[in-house]
Amino acid sequence: xxxxxxxxxxxxxxxxxxxxxxxxxxxxxxxxxxxxxxxxxxxxxxxxxxxxxxxxxxxxxxxxxxxxxxxxxxxxxxxxxxxxxxxxxxxxxxxxxxxxxxxxxxxxxxxxxxxxxxxxxxxxxxxxxxxxxxxxxxxxxxxxxxxxxxxxxxxxxxxxxxxxx
Numbered sequence: 001x002x003x004x005x006x007x008x009x010x011x012x013x014x015x016x017x018x019x020x021x022x023x024x025x026x027x028x029x030x031x032x033x034x035x036x037x038x039x040x041x042x043x044x045x046x047x048x049x050x051x052x053x054x055x056x057x058x059x060x061x062x063x064x065x066x067x068x069x070x071x072x073x074x075x076x077x078x079x080x081x082x083x084x085x086x087x088x089x090x091x092x093x094x095x096x097x098x099x100x101x102x103x104x105x106x107x108x109x110x111x112x113x114x115x116x117x118x119x120x121x122x123x124x125x126x127x128x129x130x131x132x133x134x135x136x137x138x139x140x141x142x143x144x145x146x147x148x149x150x151x152x153x154x155x156x157x158x159x160x161x162x163x164x165x
Contacts, residue, residue, distance in 0.1 A: 047161035050114020055122035061086030117157045125153025
């Protein structure tokens with residue numbers, strides 16, 4: 001129990017030291033930092049964690065796009081711009097927090113490589129969902145089609161990381 005309290009205290013102390021000025025969401029940065037710390041503790045490869053971080057960054061941008069559209073705020077290529085801004089701010093936040101350490105994959109830190117692969121595969125999954133929905137007259141072919149498409153694309157990203165490691 002004492003070890004658990006020590007780990008928890010160290011985790012809180014390290015999270016408190018994360019700079020949040022560059023984050024698109026300070027809570028997201030802290031949560032991502034905590035996720036990286038916990039997964040590193042359990043031995044999950046940074047590239048795999050990066051896939052989920054990249055997908056989360058893209059999803060955050062697309063979620064904000066949907067929110068803006070509901071409030072009648074739109075501009076040209078809004079979804080793409082917001083997804084890219086969300087990804088860039090996530091990567092900058094991780095860099096500032098000093099989380100790009102450890103093994104390299106494709107010449108980049110494996111957390112960064114995984115983040116980029118995760119963002120690409122989740123974007124492809126969302127694109128597949130949109131394509132299928134368009135072909136079916138704006139209806140899903142199966143329940144939770146969007147979630148399934150993105151999760152399958154993330155599995156593809158994890159397989160890519162696994163094969164490259």
